[in-house]
Amino acid sequence: MTGPRHIPLGKGGEFDAISAALHRWGALAEGVGDDCAVLDVPAGRKMVLSVDNAVENVHFRRTWLSPEEIGYRSAIAAISDLAAMAAVPVGIAVSLTLPESWRGDFLRICDGIGEAARSTGTRIIGGDLTRGGELALAISAVGHVAEPLARRGARPGDALWVTGRLGGPLLAVRAWDRGTAPQGEVRARFARPTARVAEAQWLLAHGASAGMDVSDGVVSEAGHLAAAGGVHVIVNLDRLPLVAGATPEDAARSGEEYELLVTAPAALDAAAFEAEFGLPVTCIGAVAPPMPGEPAVEALRGGRRVELPRGHDHFPVM
Amino acid sequence: MTGPRHIPLGKGGEFDAISAALHRWGALAEGVGDDCAVLDVPAGRKMVLSVDNAVENVHFRRTWLSPEEIGYRSAIAAISDLAAMAAVPVGIAVSLTLPESWRGDFLRICDGIGEAARSTGTRIIGGDLTRGGELALAISAVGHVAEPLARRGARPGDALWVTGRLGGPLLAVRAWDRGTAPQGEVRARFARPTARVAEAQWLLAHGASAGMDVSDGVVSEAGHLAAAGGVHVIVNLDRLPLVAGATPEDAARSGEEYELLVTAPAALDAAAFEAEFGLPVTCIGAVAPPMPGEPAVEALRGGRRVELPRGHDHFPVM
Numbered sequence: 001m002t003g004p005r006h007i008p009l010g011k012g013g014e015f016d017a018i019s020a021a022l023h024r025w026g027a028l029a030e031g032v033g034d035d036c037a038v039l040d041v042p043a044g045r046k047m048v049l050s051v052d053n054a055v056e057n058v059h060f061r062r063t064w065l066s067p068e069e070i071g072y073r074s075a076i077a078a079i080s081d082l083a084a085m086a087a088v089p090v091g092i093a094v095s096l097t098l099p100e101s102w103r104g105d106f107l108r109i110c111d112g113i114g115e116a117a118r119s120t121g122t123r124i125i126g127g128d129l130t131r132g133g134e135l136a137l138a139i140s141a142v143g144h145v146a147e148p149l150a151r152r153g154a155r156p157g158d159a160l161w162v163t164g165r166l167g168g169p170l171l172a173v174r175a176w177d178r179g180t181a182p183q184g185e186v187r188a189r190f191a192r193p194t195a196r197v198a199e200a201q202w203l204l205a206h207g208a209s210a211g212m213d214v215s216d217g218v219v220s221e222a223g224h225l226a227a228a229g230g231v232h233v234i235v236n237l238d239r240l241p242l243v244a245g246a247t248p249e250d251a252a253r254s255g256e257e258y259e260l261l262v263t264a265p266a267a268l269d270a271a272a273f274e275a276e277f278g279l280p281v282t283c284i285g286a287v288a289p290p291m292p293g294e295p296a297v298e299a300l301r302g303g304r305r306v307e308l309p310r311g312h313d314h315f316p317v318m
Numbered sequence: 319m320t321g322p323r324h325i326p327l328g329k330g331g332e333f334d335a336i337s338a339a340l341h342r343w344g345a346l347a348e349g350v351g352d353d354c355a356v357l358d359v360p361a362g363r364k365m366v367l368s369v370d371n372a373v374e375n376v377h378f379r380r381t382w383l384s385p386e387e388i389g390y391r392s393a394i395a396a397i398s399d400l401a402a403m404a405a406v407p408v409g410i411a412v413s414l415t416l417p418e419s420w421r422g423d424f425l426r427i428c429d430g431i432g433e434a435a436r437s438t439g440t441r442i443i444g445g446d447l448t449r450g451g452e453l454a455l456a457i458s459a460v461g462h463v464a465e466p467l468a469r470r471g472a473r474p475g476d477a478l479w480v481t482g483r484l485g486g487p488l489l490a491v492r493a494w495d496r497g498t499a500p501q502g503e504v505r506a507r508f509a510r511p512t513a514r515v516a517e518a519q520w521l522l523a524h525g526a527s528a529g530m531d532v533s534d535g536v537v538s539e540a541g542h543l544a545a546a547g548g549v550h551v552i553v554n555l556d557r558l559p560l561v562a563g564a565t566p567e568d569a570a571r572s573g574e575e576y577e578l579l580v581t582a583p584a585a586l587d588a589a590a591f592e593a594e595f596g597l598p599v600t601c602i603g604a605v606a607p608p609m610p611g612e613p614a615v616e617a618l619r620g621g622r623r624v625e626l627p628r629g630h631d632h633f634p635v636m
Binding site for chain 1: 351352353354355356357358359361364365366367368369370371373375376377399400402403405409411412413414415443444445446447448449450451452454456458459460461463466468469470530531546
């Protein structure tokens with residue numbers, strides 16, 4: 001089943017399934033088959049690596065998404081971590097644990113992974129396939145960058161900016177939990193997120209001092225930027241850009257957005273950004289010097305400080 | 319709980335558990351906390367990446383191993399893939415899916431991962447922690463190499479060599495399956511394998527033309543070298559180096575050995591290798607031109623061709 005330019009694999013069920021996936025991916029997965037992927041890193045660039053785990057019934061339910069969407073968003077989640085550092089994605093490796101009940105969907109999951117790779121200019125460079133009791137995709141993404149956009153680096157006087165419109169994933173999960181089906185933008189924001197690869201590079205080139213992607217809710221992530229940078233971050237919930245139907249509190253808590261949260265000059269040219277990407281970038285707060293005895297991040301609503309909505313925590317307190 | 323040189327993380331159970339692991343790893347995990355790991359690749363070197371998945375009840379059972387051993391051997395399996403290409407390991411990233419029933423063992427698993435990193439000169443550069451229904455460790459290992467030892471490259475006239483002594487993991491699993499406890503070298507070969515990092519670099523420097531590690535049984539792996547190189551490979555089972563108690567058939571089928579299987583000149587100085595590493599390297603076969611209509615690999619026993627013992631296939635035919 002391997003394409004002519006793939007390194008031939010030997011016999012066995014695991015290898016047959018992998019061969020079928022490689023055939024499906026075609027040129028996207030050219031060269032896969034050795035013990036490791038081998039990649040050139042351009043001179044003067046650093047290598048970046050990110051891993052992201054998507055587990056059935058933790059990150060999604062089977063009834064929510066098509067197999068293609070499960071593969072797609074798992075790969076995008078890992079690629080989004082590269083985007084968060086303004087890196088150029090190069091390749092993803094896929095560790096897939098596949099239960100018996102999912103075998104018939106294997107190639108559809110692979111198709112979604114392929115779509116994520118194709119849409120971000122990324123190749124599939126390796127992986128590992130295991131049977132198991134629950135569907136799990138652990139995706140490793142590698143890329144390169146000259147100087148990464150890191151979490152530390154926020155400076156007092158910067159503004160806090162976020163791309164896109166928030167709240168979609170939270171509203172989608174809420175709808176599914178209620179037994180209804182989310183629609184339109186709300187569903188798409190959960191099922192078909194975008195990794196903001198070019199957007200991050202633009203923001204870095206236009207003065208972003210620190211950044212990350214919104215995996216765990218924008219206020220929670222602002223707390224990470226504050227802690228890493230040793231600064232105080234103020235999030236103005238009234239300014240959060242919202243998908244239709246979301247409240248500011250929804251938007252503040254919604255995770256797995258894969259939008260970018262950056263600290264950058266208040267004079268950032270948001271109109272130029274929107275003209276280039278067809279996507280808003282919105283000033284939602286400010287960076288202040290550290291305030292001893294105060295929490296590192298505070299949320300304002302109607303001009304008053306409010307209790308921070310908790311972020312999205314996949315892993316309850318041990 | 320984070321050490322002073324770690325990038326501080328925000329609040330939440332996932333972050334607290336990760337902080338505890340980072341604290342335990344200390345300098346081994348220095349700098350972890352951004353969206354991606356950032357690594358320098360020395361000029362003139364290529365980057366290599368490998369991923370390896372270890373799932374409870376597929377790769378091991380809880381009653382067989384200590385939590386430290388589970389962490390250790392999962393990390394070694396990924397690092398061994400780098401060794402197989404004669405690469406220098408630099409870092410590992412750990413995607414861990416942790417069921418409720420394993421939470422009390424979390425830090426002991428981390429200790430084992432740390433031991434594997436320390437013993438191979440590798441750092442822990444990132445990861446992802448998820449709850450889930452079954453324990454799974456997806457480890458990504460990155461390193462660099464000038465010119466990798468690849469699976470393709472075997473030339474007719476080469477000999478086939480293997481490091482170490484084979485059969486231990488198969489005998490260990492057989493003992494556990496019978497309800498007895500494997501002992502000594504047999505248990506150690508399963509529970510405490512070694513990634514042959516320096517050994518692979520020595521073999522490459524001494525003329526190895528192709529190579530891989532023995533994850534799936536030496537005859538099965540020889541088939542991969544034959545297929546990738548477009549050659550015919552002969553494995554002489556009578557020559558397989560055996561752990562005490564193993565038959566040649568056991569040794570031929572035993573997987574997860576993490577020994578190196580290479581094609582190299584027949585004149586390879588095995589005594590010098592053994593003097594350097596305290597480990598045998600044994601000539602177990604030969605590389606011939608491709609034979610149309612014949613299987614790519616054949617096994618000999620007592621001078622006669624025998625049916626190939628099946629390798630270790632984690633994933634039954636779909």
